[in-house]
Amino acid sequence: MDKIEFDQLIDRIRSGDDEAMEVFMAEMEEYIGGRIKSILKNRGISSGNKLEDLMQAGWVGVFHALKNYDTASKAKFTTYATEYIDPEINRTLKDLKTIIKTRDPILAYSKSYNEISPEEKKALEALAIIKLGTSQKGRDLTAEERKEKLEERKIYTENDKFPKESLVLQIMEILRSATDERHSITVEELKECLTMMRIVKFNNSFIESPNTITSTIENILNELDPKEYTKDNDDDYKIKYRGYDNDELIKKIKRAEGKHEVTDFRFVQPFSYQELDELIQAVSMSSYLSAEEKDNLIKKIFDTCGGYYRSPFWDGKHLRFNPSAIHGRFSKSSGNSEKDLMANLKTIQTAINHMWQIKFTFNGYDSDGNLVPTNKNPHFFSPFHLVVYQDLFYLIGLWSDGTNKKIYHYRVDLMSDVEILTGKNNKPVRIKMYGIENLPIWNCNWNPEKYLSEHLYMAYDEPRDIKIKIKKTDYTDIYKWFSSYTKTNIPCEEGYDVIIVKTSPSMIVHWALQYSSKVEILDEDIRAEIRKEIKKLGEKYE
Template sequence: MGRYLSDDEIHELLLKVKEGNEEAWECLYENFEAYVHERSWKKLRKFDLTETVKMDVEMDLFQAGWYGFISAVKNFNQERGKFLTYATYYIDGEISKELDFRFNPLGLTNRPDDKSHISRVSLDDEGGIYDREVRGRLYSNQAAAYKKDAPNRGKYSAERRVLQILDILKLLTDENHNLSKEELGKLLSVYRIQKYDNGTPLESPNTLTSTMENMLLELNPEEYSKEREKEYRVKYEGYTEDRLKNKHGREKGKKSADITGFSYVHKFSFDELDRLIQLICFSDMFEESEKNHLVQKLISTSSTYYRTPFWNGKQLQFNPGAIHGRFSTRRPGENHKAAGNLQVIQYAINNLVQINFRFNQYTAEHEMIPKSDYVHILSPYHLVVYHDNYYCIGLKKDDKRIWHYRVDLMTDVEVVKDDAGKSVPVEITPFAGNPICNSSWNPEKYMAEHLNMAYDEPQDIRIKIRNTDYTILHDWFGNHYEKTDEPCEEGYDIVLVRTSPNMIVHWAIQYGTAVEIMDEEIRNRISEELRAMTKTYSIFANRRH
């Protein structure tokens, strides 16, 4: 591009972008796309890298800088001055963070004033910044630069040496990255200087080798098998072949394969972390501060290489207000009460004991108050989640029917105690979900049969539906519906579901002409409901006129 936009031109474009002008956004995008690339190259030219490596790194720097630009667009207002100056601050900041991640993998804070440990890295390989040769030379230069002024404070015990090595492996290795024995030695030197200001010479290669091998023997299974794969704490190249065991059992004078390529096995894989973080972000059970805290703790269990679009290094990138749920609008502290209810109920279910509680309702002032002074006593059998509501299913005392209660509307939940202070055992009934013999009970089927968690007796109901609209049924009944062979007009099917006859009336009205109930008794009830609604809204319309 010939030139960058002036401040006035940028300001004018920003105003149009805020109004939703697509052409203005495309122009602004093109201008800053080139500008972010320029800022990336400006930072990168300070390093003595081959062009191939530079191209590889520059793309990551651009992505980081582009995130900075987007943040600037979102946060800018006229009172902050010129947008270009404001945006450059964000762009350069993100690029610097990415560079620091690349060239400062241990997250060191007290680094030497000069950048010789970085600038002297000269590379000729074609594989990218994380290739073994690249990292080895980088770590060597870092160690040399740090060691210049660090005093010799003495050697470390074997126990501390193991802990230091584990710390480095946790930070810099994972399912996709490992460290050679040589890299580990160089990083150990940097680690000690940074953390302890100790420039004592590194232990001999034989000592480090012995430390690593003893550590592996202690942390890992004695022999490899698929069944024991999950028991490994630190893996190495050839661990599935028992290379370490074979080395120690070899004949004297016979050469064995070197033990290298170490990687720490973290509690969670990258895929598991992704899913856990998504669950926390999309949950309505946590307040924003709790989500930030939990996600930060989860990320801390991984290596420095883990990245998620839901976290920018400081806070969540998902808007907590984007969740529609009961708990998302509750007052601070009430979520903890609901979570506490779940804890007590699950304890009671595990131990087959009764609970008592009060049941509540909401007022016009958004207050939750007891429906009455009545204290419910329940033999809790199961906890289920139905359309984002938590329910406790169980047998109500002095009532042989199965009931279910919304957990978030329960308060003062306690385990029932007798006069001697012992927990009162649950009562048993011939219910399919009897906790004593419920191995075949299907909670999904129960919820499908109790549409909107109604209490009436389920019955088989025939529904006519377009053969392209099965998602509607799946959303409400899961896999618990069955297509029949009953003749039907082209493009439609007759489907059988077993569910609440009361709630299916309102369900059918909700979906209008998308579904049609075929059972005569329920059709009549739907007609009666529609006539009553027509009368109500006709009267309302007449009053308005």
């Protein structure tokens, strides 16, 4: 399929053509399979039982590419999509191999989201030779043979030891990168990380003895940590280890009776996983920061944590949350507790990232200020975008009851029991992506500010063009509420303009009353509704 055919297919998909989507998915399934084979071949590994996970990762990349692809660009869609597909597959390969399935401090130390660097790959090959190297005859390599194989890769073993000061700094760097509140490291693992670091940084595979590493780290603990443990000084520990709360180090130094082992070290990171979640979500959804500032801040936050931590809002290089989907300031004025709200947002953003449906309970307030369900049945929803409007978070997506479909939005703080919808075999259910015209999932066409201004006060009725007469000096309020307007040539008195905005016809009635001293609605049907509201108000306050 050439570029023209692909672009025509994508245009049909975006206009709600189900058949076009089926053709597209069949075409891309074959393409994803080809990318997986190529990546596995280049990395010299077999798919094993990971093929289904890799296919799912490939589809995530395809759908993200489909959101952003511009048919006016010169690139063919498959070429463009590869930049999304390959990182998702590589990220899934690494996650399956390390963070999710196993605990690997070496790869955590590398802090790589997608694929390790050529220098790190070279270091891992060297580690394999040092640790597991065997000859073609199946015997262990001699020291001389290992040295020869390392030198073939231009990696050298120096006779001179690293200075003690260097060893201390190297150990501290590894502890900070490869450990956290959930992951510790042993002396043997620390030795391997040290060797890798030295190969990457200095092209030198000098190996420290376990005794040297043990004595060095014990000296570090003795300098940084409290001399004796009490419940009051637990937060003062910079590095914790198994038995720190039983003063195992002091007992070992004083040769106390019994066996006292100091192992399983972990650096006390500046932020816990929960605090990192809260920081990243707060930055992602700030209305005061540009996309560039958010990227920069979140990168710095990640620089403070170990290599194991992951966030659905960050892909290792860039923000995954749409920075322009913010309207209003970040605040705590929400119905649900802040903790529950953050948990909801994290689940929803994860579902958006992976194109999964969610289910939840939608609530309202009772007379006692408690949240109570508005419907006994759970809501099923295809989430597309998170936005912030007038201090409140809203989720925009596709609602369907099996027959009817429409674009809808919900206040996130009024949602509870939010979870990813699963189907057969407990696998997440894909979002509904087509079957409705102008589906606002295509990022290259969808404008969050436009959506928010067209749904004044987050109303649910269909927006339409509305004529407003306004003083030439009062445009500030127009810019506050509407992302755009059209100035007309309709004649009116001096000092006034007639403009057209597209927004909710029901809510413009209340907006017009709010700004009655500054604006006048010219559409006769809406003027009639305004008169009705004024009459009701007059009767109420008579």
